[in-house]
Amino acid sequence: MDTHQTSLSPQSPTHAQRLDRLAELAVRVGLNLAPGQELVMTAPVEALPLARRITEQAYRAGASLVTTILGDDEMALARYRHASEDSFDTAPGWLFDGMAEAFRRGAARLAIVGDNPTLLAGEDAERVARANRARSIAYRPALELITATAINWSLVASATPAWAVTVFPDLPAEAALARLWDAIFAASRVDEADPVGAWAAHNARLMEKRTMLNARRYAALRFRGPGTDLTVGLADGHAWMGGLSTAKNGITGNPNIPTEEVFTTPHRTVTEGVVSATKPLSYQGTLIRDIRVRFEAGRITEAQASTGQAVLERMIGTDEGARMLGEVALVPNSNPISRSGLLFFNTLFDENAASHIALGQAYSKCFLDQNLDAAALDAAGANRSLIHVDWMIGSAETDVDGIDATGIAEPLMRAGEWVK
Amino acid sequence: MDTHQTSLSPQSPTHAQRLDRLAELAVRVGLNLAPGQELVMTAPVEALPLARRITEQAYRAGASLVTTILGDDEMALARYRHASEDSFDTAPGWLFDGMAEAFRRGAARLAIVGDNPTLLAGEDAERVARANRARSIAYRPALELITATAINWSLVASATPAWAVTVFPDLPAEAALARLWDAIFAASRVDEADPVGAWAAHNARLMEKRTMLNARRYAALRFRGPGTDLTVGLADGHAWMGGLSTAKNGITGNPNIPTEEVFTTPHRTVTEGVVSATKPLSYQGTLIRDIRVRFEAGRITEAQASTGQAVLERMIGTDEGARMLGEVALVPNSNPISRSGLLFFNTLFDENAASHIALGQAYSKCFLDQNLDAAALDAAGANRSLIHVDWMIGSAETDVDGIDATGIAEPLMRAGEWVK
Ligand SMILES: [Zn+2]
Ligand SMILES: [Zn+2]
Ligand SMILES: [Zn+2]
Ligand SMILES: [Zn+2]
Numbered sequence: 001m002d003t004h005q006t007s008l009s010p011q012s013p014t015h016a017q018r019l020d021r022l023a024e025l026a027v028r029v030g031l032n033l034a035p036g037q038e039l040v041m042t043a044p045v046e047a048l049p050l051a052r053r054i055t056e057q058a059y060r061a062g063a064s065l066v067t068t069i070l071g072d073d074e075m076a077l078a079r080y081r082h083a084s085e086d087s088f089d090t091a092p093g094w095l096f097d098g099m100a101e102a103f104r105r106g107a108a109r110l111a112i113v114g115d116n117p118t119l120l121a122g123e124d125a126e127r128v129a130r131a132n133r134a135r136s137i138a139y140r141p142a143l144e145l146i147t148a149t150a151i152n153w154s155l156v157a158s159a160t161p162a163w164a165v166t167v168f169p170d171l172p173a174e175a176a177l178a179r180l181w182d183a184i185f186a187a188s189r190v191d192e193a194d195p196v197g198a199w200a201a202h203n204a205r206l207m208e209k210r211t212m213l214n215a216r217r218y219a220a221l222r223f224r225g226p227g228t229d230l231t232v233g234l235a236d237g238h239a240w241m242g243g244l245s246t247a248k249n250g251i252t253g254n255p256n257i258p259t260e261e262v263f264t265t266p267h268r269t270v271t272e273g274v275v276s277a278t279k280p281l282s283y284q285g286t287l288i289r290d291i292r293v294r295f296e297a298g299r300i301t302e303a304q305a306s307t308g309q310a311v312l313e314r315m316i317g318t319d320e321g322a323r324m325l326g327e328v329a330l331v332p333n334s335n336p337i338s339r340s341g342l343l344f345f346n347t348l349f350d351e352n353a354a355s356h357i358a359l360g361q362a363y364s365k366c367f368l369d370q371n372l373d374a375a376a377l378d379a380a381g382a383n384r385s386l387i388h389v390d391w392m393i394g395s396a397e398t399d400v401d402g403i404d405a406t407g408i409a410e411p412l413m414r415a416g417e418w419v420k
Numbered sequence: 421m422d423t424h425q426t427s428l429s430p431q432s433p434t435h436a437q438r439l440d441r442l443a444e445l446a447v448r449v450g451l452n453l454a455p456g457q458e459l460v461m462t463a464p465v466e467a468l469p470l471a472r473r474i475t476e477q478a479y480r481a482g483a484s485l486v487t488t489i490l491g492d493d494e495m496a497l498a499r500y501r502h503a504s505e506d507s508f509d510t511a512p513g514w515l516f517d518g519m520a521e522a523f524r525r526g527a528a529r530l531a532i533v534g535d536n537p538t539l540l541a542g543e544d545a546e547r548v549a550r551a552n553r554a555r556s557i558a559y560r561p562a563l564e565l566i567t568a569t570a571i572n573w574s575l576v577a578s579a580t581p582a583w584a585v586t587v588f589p590d591l592p593a594e595a596a597l598a599r600l601w602d603a604i605f606a607a608s609r610v611d612e613a614d615p616v617g618a619w620a621a622h623n624a625r626l627m628e629k630r631t632m633l634n635a636r637r638y639a640a641l642r643f644r645g646p647g648t649d650l651t652v653g654l655a656d657g658h659a660w661m662g663g664l665s666t667a668k669n670g671i672t673g674n675p676n677i678p679t680e681e682v683f684t685t686p687h688r689t690v691t692e693g694v695v696s697a698t699k700p701l702s703y704q705g706t707l708i709r710d711i712r713v714r715f716e717a718g719r720i721t722e723a724q725a726s727t728g729q730a731v732l733e734r735m736i737g738t739d740e741g742a743r744m745l746g747e748v749a750l751v752p753n754s755n756p757i758s759r760s761g762l763l764f765f766n767t768l769f770d771e772n773a774a775s776h777i778a779l780g781q782a783y784s785k786c787f788l789d790q791n792l793d794a795a796a797l798d799a800a801g802a803n804r805s806l807i808h809v810d811w812m813i814g815s816a817e818t819d820v821d822g823i824d825a826t827g828i829a830e831p832l833m834r835a836g837e838w839v840k
Pocket of ligand 3: 776
């Protein structure tokens, strides 16, 4: 069958219909918004069409109020171009405190991602780092409610012009935007006959892997591939998550659309070995390429990159926890995002193309006991940091073993695919 | 001289240059933003080009951080179209509380106005009233910091498509937008050779009238014109304001761009007589025409309108203070906004075309003693309400007398113009 013809057939949904379906997925599958629940949404201003659809879908689902904070790249750039040198440690704490208060009052949280991956690439790295650090500190109370899944929250993507030309640098701007939308709709299962049903089936498959891994109680995972021989210790009492997540407010949704990973919390002091990234990392406007890192007793002791090394070093220098692991995730190489062959320059997509690790803050929900306090999380090995940065270490050449408490290894993935 | 030719001459500023000048006026004249001061800006999303220029000007002036909350009419409408009936008493208190906190931490406040005057005209009036009441209550802590001028704040306008076609219903959309921009730039003194200097001269003229009126210590003002014979009692210890205002943080700026009025606080129980509006009132998306009201002992006892009477009645029914006066203002009929002959459907402009009164909340700064507490303000006659709605009662046929404590009247304005 000619796929091109299919996409032009009268049955093909229009862009507006696909936007509506994505909006419906965001509200009903991603958030599973409860009737009467308030919604706090953030979005780049270029994502206004999707944000409007989501607003409508949220009200249809019974939202008591939808409040959207629109961000603008040009305003962000104006700061770096025109603000005084001593101003870069300021952050809108009043806004983030307000968002945390909304979450405490029961609001759900949706973020539309569509960032220009290279927005800040030309700006002064020291200023960018200072501004991000101030922002991270100010955002921490709100972020902790999110990482602890106090509330139902979700991420969904909108294509934006600057992002599209980064992903498709050889296409004219309009074609690039259309192609990025196609990729987002496909990865988000919008083009399936029954998108909501397709998500139910997908969530069931992820649940199968979670259940298997949780039953094994591995002490560590070992990743091997080109430039990689890394043993990641797992936290005591860790639990594997992925797909559906039940927030402490009792609502079960999909925090990421799309998502292909199962993931858990490493023990922050146990990781050993070397690891090479299999994709470039887009971090706060800069592309970091060919990351190669050595871990000793859980801490990064050597870090190299072919481009963006200064940004990488600043990133891992954010705080003590920034050079230790907060997440390890398994993703089969054969999934739709991986098969697209695209580098999205966006973690929401790229982390789902490959197995990955994250530096920084751990998810406290990735434990059998969901009610561990800070001291207990610390004792179990959970990491703490202002950052949480995923980077991709899996590929079609990656093998993963699970290692039990007695040191016996069993194969989990071979050549990037699940063994069973 | 042919004005058309002038506007096409090589010396004419481009639209981008005029936007920049308006942005500079907003930051330097309106806010007089202090180096290191944070700025909280609100704007309709259609005003993004002006908001971006203001952001740049604010950073150039030394802003530590500019945070902009963009509003979207379509999202506002989606609520009325799709939300459940029981949701309309909800407001984003978390956001308004956050803004109040920003003000307490020293932030300045700029609002870009550009509302569609008839946005909510087709929506259920009861829902609109409930939503606005909830919003007013939630916004009260932030608004009180503004009305008490705890901080420097200012309003400035951006033309927007929906507003423009309301003002120029007979023009094509693009021409209407261009004409509204011309009117905004002219009224805001952007087109003067030296806009900042022009504002200094204008502020000096307003100061002259304030000083004269403050010296007279009138007990009341009497307005006479077609359908109007209204005596407005003035609050004990009232002070006339207008043009420049010094906030409690010590910063002197222009809270309104444009502004042509001098104004003070009436005594809420002393106004007597009948008054007919001289312009339609655009209130929360509805146009109220031909307002005619009777005051007895300060309270509205009869209220009529040829259209929008239900909205008028809901407005004055908001709370006890909504049917009493919080402001009286004198504006000569010959000023540039009045001479434009336009009805802007926006208070920032229309109140400056004519002498006016406002129902609702009084400005506590309009007193000789700037530090009166709530009880003292109450005793002096200052009104309290969730609303503050200006409406125009002056015209070229309006005479105004000042009445002293012994009942002696002296002419202040004749046929809409200052007597001296
Ligand atoms: Zn992950
Ligand atoms: Zn992660
Ligand atoms: Zn006024
Ligand atoms: Zn007023």
